[in-house]
Amino acid sequence: MTTLAAIAKPGGGFDLPIDLAGAVDAAEREAAMAPLVFADDTDDPGPDHADAHLNNPDSDLWQDRAHALDAAMAVTVGEPAWTIDVLGDAAKAAAMIAWAEYREIGAMHTHLTRTGKPEPSPRGVRLLDIDTQCAARIAMSQGLTQRQGEHWLQDAIAMRDRLPRVGRQLRDGHLSPRQFRLIITRTELIDDHDWAPAIDTAIADILARHTPGSWSTRRLADMVDRIIFRHDPDAVRRRHDKANHDRCTWILPGTDGMSSLGATMTAENAAIAYTAILDLAAHTCPHDTRTSDARNSDALYALITGTPFDCDCHREDCTATIPDPTTLATWIRDHQNTAITNGRILVHVIANHTTLAGHDDEPAYLNGHGIISAAHLRNITHRNDTTIRPLNPTAGTVSLPTHLPSDPYRPSAALDTFIRIRDGYCTTPGCNQPAWTCDIDHTTEFDHHHPHLGGQTTPDNLTTKCRLHHRLKTFGTGWLDDHYRTRTGHLTHETVTPEDIHLPGPAETNTTLFPTLDTITWHQPPPPTKPSNPKHHRPHDRTKTKHARRRAEREANRKQRLANEQAGGDPPF
Ligand SMILES: [Zn+2]
Ligand SMILES: [Zn+2]
Numbered sequence: 376m377t378t379l380a381a382i383a384k385p386g387g388g389f390d391l392p393i394d395l396a397g398a399v400d401a402a403e404r405e406a407a408m409a410p411l412v413f414a415d416d417t418d419d420p421g422p423d424h425a426d427a428h429l430n431n432p433d434s435d436l437w438q439d440r441a442h443a444l445d446a447a448m449a450v451t452v453g454e455p456a457w458t459i460d461v462l463g464d465a466a467k468a469a470a471m472i473a474w475a476e477y478r479e480i481g482a483m484h485t486h487l488t489r490t491g492k493p494e495p496s497p498r499g500v501r502l503l504d505i506d507t508q509c510a511a512r513i514a515m516s517q518g519l520t521q522r523q524g525e526h527w528l529q530d531a532i533a534m535r536d537r538l539p540r541v542g543r544q545l546r547d548g549h550l551s552p553r554q555f556r557l558i559i560t561r562t563e564l565i566d567d568h569d570w571a572p573a574i575d576t577a578i579a580d581i582l583a584r585h586t587p588g589s590w591s592t593r594r595l596a597d598m599v600d601r602i603i604f605r606h607d608p609d610a611v612r613r614r615h616d617k618a619n620h621d622r623c624t625w626i627l628p629g630t631d632g633m634s635s636l637g638a639t640m641t642a643e644n645a646a647i648a649y650t651a652i653l654d655l656a657a658h659t660c661p662h663d664t665r666t667s668d669a670r671n672s673d674a675l676y677a678l679i680t681g682t683p684f685d686c687d688c689h690r691e692d693c694t695a696t697i698p699d700p701t702t703l704a705t706w707i708r709d710h711q712n713t714a715i716t717n718g719r720i721l722v723h724v725i726a727n728h729t730t731l732a733g734h735d736d737e738p739a740y741l742n743g744h745g746i747i748s749a750a751h752l753r754n755i756t757h758r759n760d761t762t763i764r765p766l767n768p769t770a771g772t773v774s775l776p777t778h779l780p781s782d783p784y785r786p787s788a789a790l791d792t793f794i795r796i797r798d799g800y801c802t803t804p805g806c807n808q809p810a811w812t813c814d815i816d817h818t819t820e821f822d823h824h825h826p827h828l829g830g831q832t833t834p835d836n837l838t839t840k841c842r843l844h845h846r847l848k849t850f851g852t853g854w855l856d857d858h859y860r861t862r863t864g865h866l867t868h869e870t871v872t873p874e875d876i877h878l879p880g881p882a883e884t885n886t887t888l889f890p891t892l893d894t895i896t897w898h899q900p901p902p903p904t905k906p907s908n909p910k911h912h913r914p915h916d917r918t919k920t921k922h923a924r925r926r927a928e929r930e931a932n933r934k935q936r937l938a939n940e941q942a943g944g945d946p947p948f
Contacts (some may be wrong), residue, residue, distance in 0.1 A: 376857075377621060383458070388784070392785055397911070401927075403658070403747040410934045416755040423521065425545070429776055431680075432548070433475075436471065436473075436502075436546070436547075437471060438468055440464070440468040440471050440548075441468065443464040443467070443468070444461070444464050444465060444468055447464065447465070454874075455872065455873070455874045455876075456872075456874040456875075456876055459620050459874070459876050460871070465727070466548065466551060466674075467548035468549075468693060469551070470545050470546070470548045470550060470552060470555075471545075471546055471551065473545060474534075474542060474543075474545040474546040475554035476527075476531070476753075477530060477531040477534045477535075477542065477545075478535070478542070479531075479533070480509075480513060480527060480528055480531035480849060481532060481534060481535035483512070484505070484506070484509050484528060484531065484532060484535075485535075487504050487505050487508065487509050488618070491505050491508065504526070506528060507530055510524035510527070510528045511524065512524075513527055514529060522876060530555075530556060530559050533558075533559045533562075533563075534555075536566075536659075537562060537565070537566055537571055537575065537853040538558065538559065538562065538575050538578075538579075539560055539575065539580050540575045540576055540578075540579035541575055541579045541582065542555075543579065543582060544579050546585075547583075549582045549583060550582060550590075554590060554592070554595055557592060557595055557596060557599075558599055558698065559767040560576060561596055561599040561600060561603070562574060562575075562578075562599065564610060564614055565603060565606075565607070565610070566837075568607065568882065569607040570726075571608060573673055574602055574603060574945070576600070577602045577605075577606075578599060578602055579881075580604070581661065581681075581883075582596060585682055588867075588879050588880070588882025588883070589804035589805060589878070589879050589880060589881055589882060590881075591800060591804070591805050591806055591807050591808040591881065592807060593745065593799075593800055594800065594881055594882065594883055594884075596745055597740075597745045597746055597799070597883075597888070598743060598837040598882075598883055598887075599887055600738075600746040601738065601746060601887065604738045604746060604748075608736055608738075608748075609748075611738060611746060611747065611751075612747040612748035612749075612750045613749055614750065615750075615751050618639070619641060622639045622640050622641075623637040623638065623639055624636070624637065625637050625638070629786060641745040641751075641754075642741050642743075642747070643722045643724075643741065643758075646722045646741075646743060646744070649720060650722075651678060651680065652671050652674050652675045653671060655677065655697070655698065656670040656671045656673070656674035656679060656684075657689070658684075658686075658689075658695055658696065658697045658879075659686035659687070659695050659697070660686050660688055660693045660694045660700065661684075661685075662690055662693070663686050663687055663688055663690035664687055664688065665687060666694065683697075683934055684697055685697060686854070687816075693908065699867070712921065721741070722755075723741070723742035723795070723811050724739055724740070724741050724747070724752060724755055724756075725739060725740040725742070725796050725885070725889065725900050726739035726740070726749075726752050727739075727889065727891065728765060730749050730752060731752070731753075731756060731763065733753070733917070734776070735749070736748070736749040736750075737749060738888065739751070740796075740799070740885060740888060740889075741753035742795075742810060742811045742813050743808050743809035743811070748886070757820075764792075766789060766792055766793060766796070766895070767789070767895055774789070774896040774897060775787065775789040775793075775895065775896070775897055775898070776789065776897070776898060776900050777790050777792065777832050777833050777834070777897045777898065777899050777900070778790065778832040778899065779900075780901070781899040783821075783826045783831075783832055783899075783900075784817075784821050784826070784832060785832070786832050786837060786895060787817055790832070790834065790837070790897065792814055793834060793895065794810075794815055794834065794837045794839060795810035795811055795813070795815075795839055796810070796839055796885055796889070796892065797834070797884055797885055797886055797892055798810050798813075798839040798881075798885070799839075799884055800813075800839070800881070801839055801840055801841040801844055802838040802839055802840065802858070802861070802868045802880055802881055802884075803814050803840065803841070803844040803856075803870060803880070804878050804879065804880055804881070806841055806844060808841035808844075810839045813839035813840055813841050813842075813845075814839070814840050814841070814845045815838075815839060815840075815943055816837065816839070816845055816848070817829075817830045817832065817836055817837060817839040818836050818837070818838055818839055818856060818857060819831075819926055820838055820859040820922040820928060822922070822923065823880040826934075829922070829926075830926075831898075831899070832895060833897065833899070834860075835860065835866065836858065838856075838858050838868065845881065851873075852873060853872070853873025853874075854870070854872065855870075855871040855873070855925055855929065855930050855932075856868065856869065856870045856871070857869045857871070857932060857933070858880075859933060859936075862937075866884075866886075867879070867880060868880025868881060869932075871928075871932070877932075886905045
């Protein structure tokens with residue numbers, strides 16, 4: 376039995392069929408154009424719900440999902456490999472449940488739209504329209520507020536009308552419900568545009584193709600923005616202009632005698648303001664008793680009110696020299712200048728030089744924020760505190776050095792910047808830490824005594840790792856990461872847990888947004904005549920053994936991967 380329904384758009388009409396059964400093809404779409412008959416507005420007995428699962432691919436998929444969890448429902452094991460397995464199966468089941476809920480709510484909405492009538496309501500009272508009544512059923516039956524019910528309904532309608540193909544990625548477990556809601560939010564403004572179905576298709580295709588790549592929330596948002604930008608270059612600018620026009624501040628009473636103070640502003644202003652907070656807060660001595668979050672909160676208050684900010688250690692030997700918040704504007708400016716000369720610029724924007732010069736309107740990328748429009752980019756570059764530093768002064772014609780001639784361990788400034796631009800965030804699966812707050816890590820460990828034997832300081836052996844994930848790799852026992860090119864030349868990451876579970880790295884990096892990054896060429900300066908500063912770098916024997924073991928493990932994994940690729944045809948991407 377194939378179950379298909381013709382879905383009424385909110386504006387009426389039956390022009391957008393979606394499948395309730397799985398694979399959609401043209402024939403089924405044709406069939407779907409026939410009006411759906413509901414049990415309660417005719418004498419037709421309607422679909423037999425008891426038999427609805429028979430020969431239904433969605434039902435079969437669900438049987439598989441549920442079956443995968445059978446053992447987990449019976450016992451707990453606690454062995455990490457088992458736990459990770461259970462979490463993976465449960466995530467797929469949860470995604471399918473969320474999809475089924477959305478689908479059902481969407482179908483109820485269709486049903487009520489067809490059969491129900493808006494209730495007349497007294498003047499001045501919100502019209503009890505179909506959406507309100509539909510959300511009321513969801514809210515009351517699930518113990519939610521009307522508003523929560525309305526949000527759920529809106530998401531279900533979004534899946535039905537705007538993102539049916541992305542919805543199927545949710546069903547198939549390529550997305551979590553949380554990730555799906557993120558896509559709904561990011562695509563809100565495409566409704567009623569001709570290209571909305573194309574965006575749905577493009578996002579769904581990428582999600583299907585990139586399995587098993589990992590999507591952190593930031594990388595997923597960047598991908599969706601990039602797709603929208605390709606179809607409607609002005610949409611990102613319009614969205615920014617509207618959001619910027621609506622910027623605001625607020626105070627929110629909280630619990631336990633606390634309140635929240637918030638503001639929206641342009642991403643670059645927020646980044647600069649936040650850096651100022653962190654900078655002021657960082658001036659206490661090491662004996663300050665507050666958590667860093669609490670210190671930041673106090674620094675923010677001092678900055679806004681122009682009141683003193685002090686170290687709270689009360690020690691005679693306190694070493695803190697704290698700038699006066701009232702003169703902090705000057706101090707920040709000086710500090711910024713120092714930061715720039717030290718190579719730590721406060722806000723990093725990445726753009727093609729053609730966009731900067733106004734020859735095109737390609738999107739730009741703001742570190743820690745994501746995609747911005749060319750117009751927004753030019754607003755930033757016109758600030759008098761902006762410094763523009765070309766990565767490659769004469770694009771495409773010069774080969775850049777990978778490291779300093781004196782030290783093959785240290786990446787050159789150009790390579791350091793390149794790695795941050797390319798990776799965008801920490802490359803560990805799920806991590807959202809922006810690249811400029813990350814460390815640059817040699818994937819295969821550098822050998823300070825025999826530089827030619829260890830991992831090299833090259834684009835293919837360096838990645839961004841946040842401090843936590845860098846430490847986990849360096850000091851955690853059994854954690855291994857790798858960074859390699861597949862047979863098709865795709866640079867990909869992998870993290871291996873101590874239980875030898877291979878977790879895919881980011882599905883995309885910024886090379887998708889800036890393909891010209893792949894055309895930059897690099898050369899290694901000639902090796903130094905003597906080892907680089909061996910006193911500082913002399914590793915313990917234990918470290919040397921660990922590094923050697925890791926290199927061997929990576930080598931074995933790579934051989935295995937190559938064998939798998941050759942046996943199984945093309946790699947997944
Ligand atoms: Zn102190
Ligand atoms: Zn990280």
